[in-house]
Amino acid sequence: MIDIRVATKNDIESMMSSRLEMLKVVNNLSEDYEFSDEMINESRDYFLNGDHITVLALDGDIVIGCASMSFIRIMPTFYHLTGKRAHLMNVYTRNEYRRQGIAQKMVELLIEKTWEKGATEISLDATELGRPLYEKIGFTDSTECMVLTKI
Template sequence: MSIEYKKLTEAELETFIDMRITQLTEEYVVSGREVPKDVDLKTALFDFYHRHMADGTFVSWLAMDGDKIIGTSGMSFVEKPPYFTCPTGKLGLLSSMYTNPDYRRKGIAKELLSRVVEEARSYGCGAVHITASDMGVKLYTAFGFKHNGNFMMYNL
């Protein structure tokens, strides 16, 4: 097995989106939640990735086994008012971390994570945030991510 890594381009976008939907579905099932049937996620994801890849506020690295995408990562860049621990105000929002089940536990996710975190560093981000799945917590903790007990969310 010879794994290669490359940046996501428009050519891989459809497969990338399908893998993102697989990832989200897997997370819903594992957490015991029912997957919503009335959401056109594919169209919304295509629109998001197309726009943000074009303006440079989203980047993804892929793990490839030949022509097959076997792992994905994603980093969105956002900006908020600067604060003491992030004087640039630039944040990376990590998403789309997914490895095909047949390729897990081989260091692929760690390599993808390293690459997108480096993208955030290059963009000038002062921090990277993620809402981790139960499966991802070990990877992120081992990488150096810390829990933020004050994180809250309000659904609209």
């Protein structure tokens, strides 16, 4: 039976291994790809000290999926009186466990916890593979946001 639960700081090694595995798969990197020390150290620091909730999907002791919600607070607006917003990231299920509703259960748990924390908006960057899941849950495309990325 698959267990889906909120991770704690004691799960740091599971969170790290799952994130690095997800990054390799999503970015088509080789199995033996070596991440920079900065990527590893900053990811570890975020899991330990960042404002987030991460959930893990486990088959026994084996991590088969993960998903994270990162929280930000901006100045309140008329539509977001608390200024609390969230960004869904790193939704990943190992290939052999896909199409079983695991990702949906992880995301729904994160959404529930996010509303409990008082956030009024959740954003995400969807891959083509993930888009049908997010639409099924109720996410819609937004036309209100522009971004500037430092290169």
